[in-house]
Amino acid sequence: xxxxxxxxKGAGKKIAQLFSDFxxxxxxxxxxxxxxxxxxxxxxxxxxxxxxKAAESGIDVRVAYFQPSxxxxxxxxxxxxxxxxxxxxxxxxxxxxxxxIPFKAIADVSSLPVEGGDHLMHSKxxxxxxxxxxVVVWTGSANFTTDAWSIQDNNIVILNHKILQIIMKLTLQxxxxxxxxxxxxxxxxxxxxxxR
Numbered sequence: 001x002x003x004x005x006x007x008x009k010g011a012g013k014k015i016a017q018l019f020s021d022f023x024x025x026x027x028x029x030x031x032x033x034x035x036x037x038x039x040x041x042x043x044x045x046x047x048x049x050x051x052x053k054a055a056e057s058g059i060d061v062r063v064a065y066f067q068p069s070x071x072x073x074x075x076x077x078x079x080x081x082x083x084x085x086x087x088x089x090x091x092x093x094x095x096x097x098x099x100x101i102p103f104k105a106i107a108d109v110s111s112l113p114v115e116g117g118d119h120l121m122h123s124k125x126x127x128x129x130x131x132x133x134x135v136v137v138w139t140g141s142a143n144f145t146t147d148a149w150s151i152q153d154n155n156i157v158i159l160n161h162k163i164l165q166i167i168m169k170l171t172l173q174x175x176x177x178x179x180x181x182x183x184x185x186x187x188x189x190x191x192x193x194x195x196r
Contacts, residue, residue, distance in 0.1 A: 003158040012150035016043040020050035022138055026128045029060040033123035036143035037065045038090035048096050055098035065089040067105035135161045
């Protein structure tokens with residue numbers, strides 16, 4: 001299954017429910033990497049309830065999010081300005097998570113000799129049951145913010161294990177042609193075969 005959703009204006013609550021449904025299918029793990037995670041009500045409560053329910057049922061839920069090391073505009077100042085840079089994730093929001101959900105801020109790396117600075121960690125994905133045959137991935141351009149889910153032009157892409165296997169196979173074939181990595185390809189292909 002490959003599902004691509006173009007977010008329409010005012011779809012915030014619908015996207016939050018889709019998020020809840022996605023989280024609800026987990027049987028082992030939910031690992032989230034998100035650049036900007038700050039939702040307002042009612043979307044916030046829908047998302048928090050879904051993640052907390054998963055954690056309470058024993059699912060391994062983890063969240064990594066971007067937090068700039070430099071002071072940025074507050075959410076209210078950002079709303080007034082209506083432009084980037086975004087203020088960063090709302091750490092008070094994470095305080096509403098279940099006690100078993102670890103969350104970690106990934107700060108910018110402007111002090112390191114790496115291109116990207118403030119926007120190096122710009123990820124937006126959830127890996128559901130990553131080591132299981134039924135792995136599913138949520139990704140796309142949309143941050144987990146009320147604006148991204150309600151007023152901005154964004155997309156959400158949901159990929160199931162069959163699509164991910166095809167992507168992996170094509171990627172490995174490309175590596176093999178370019179770099180001659182038959183041993184790595186063999187190991188990964190064996191893993192894929194064992195998950196069928």
